[in-house]
Amino acid sequence: MRVWRRVGGKLVESSNEISARQTIFERPIVLVGMMGAGKSTVGRRLAGRLGCLFLDADRVLEERMGVSIATMFDLEGEAVFRERESALLAELVNSDASVLATGGGVVLRDANRALLHDRAWVVYLRANAVDLWIRTRRDTSRPLLRGSDARARVSELLTLRAPLYEAVSHCTVDTGRQPVERVVDQILEQLQSR
Numbered sequence: 001m002r003v004w005r006r007v008g009g010k011l012v013e014s015s016n017e018i019s020a021r022q023t024i025f026e027r028p029i030v031l032v033g034m035m036g037a038g039k040s041t042v043g044r045r046l047a048g049r050l051g052c053l054f055l056d057a058d059r060v061l062e063e064r065m066g067v068s069i070a071t072m073f074d075l076e077g078e079a080v081f082r083e084r085e086s087a088l089l090a091e092l093v094n095s096d097a098s099v100l101a102t103g104g105g106v107v108l109r110d111a112n113r114a115l116l117h118d119r120a121w122v123v124y125l126r127a128n129a130v131d132l133w134i135r136t137r138r139d140t141s142r143p144l145l146r147g148s149d150a151r152a153r154v155s156e157l158l159t160l161r162a163p164l165y166e167a168v169s170h171c172t173v174d175t176g177r178q179p180v181e182r183v184v185d186q187i188l189e190q191l192q193s194r
């Protein structure tokens, strides 16, 4: 018998997506990866497909502080931002949000990685340095990519962080130039097969 249910405004046959929703939701799904990997776009779409709440940690922090991330870096420096980011992460992992997008540097702290690995399903959205640079090069909102050497900076950050993303995540999906819908399909497939 075919069973149809409405998920995120879309009619889907009761199959993988429904079971993903039931099994995965014991923990939040947290997206990690470099700036420009597509964490916010993919996270919003994934949450839409699953019919659950999506939060973007950087946007939550900006709303609370009343200023942009770039302004926070300018006024307080990166170290204070990292403190705020860790405190917020601990809060959001225990919130109602079932899909969370994190800032690209969230994996730098051991405590953040331990918390995420233990309490969430962590998905690394992986892309190569060239694609990441192409996606971020016109964006002036990211303080770590300001300046003329942004391409080299993306490459340096990726080299430094790739092992941390790999270590914290339960699965990895290549975002490359794939359509968002395909990335979401792969996340669901990988999480279900765990």
Ligand code: S3P
Binding pocket: 033, 034, 035, 036, 039, 058, 069, 102, 103, 104, 105, 106, 141, 142, 143, 144
């Ligand atoms: C950062 C990534 C940004 C933001 C801040 C620092 C990083 O988030 O948290 O500018 O260290 O990679 P996105 O990954 O959403 O751009």
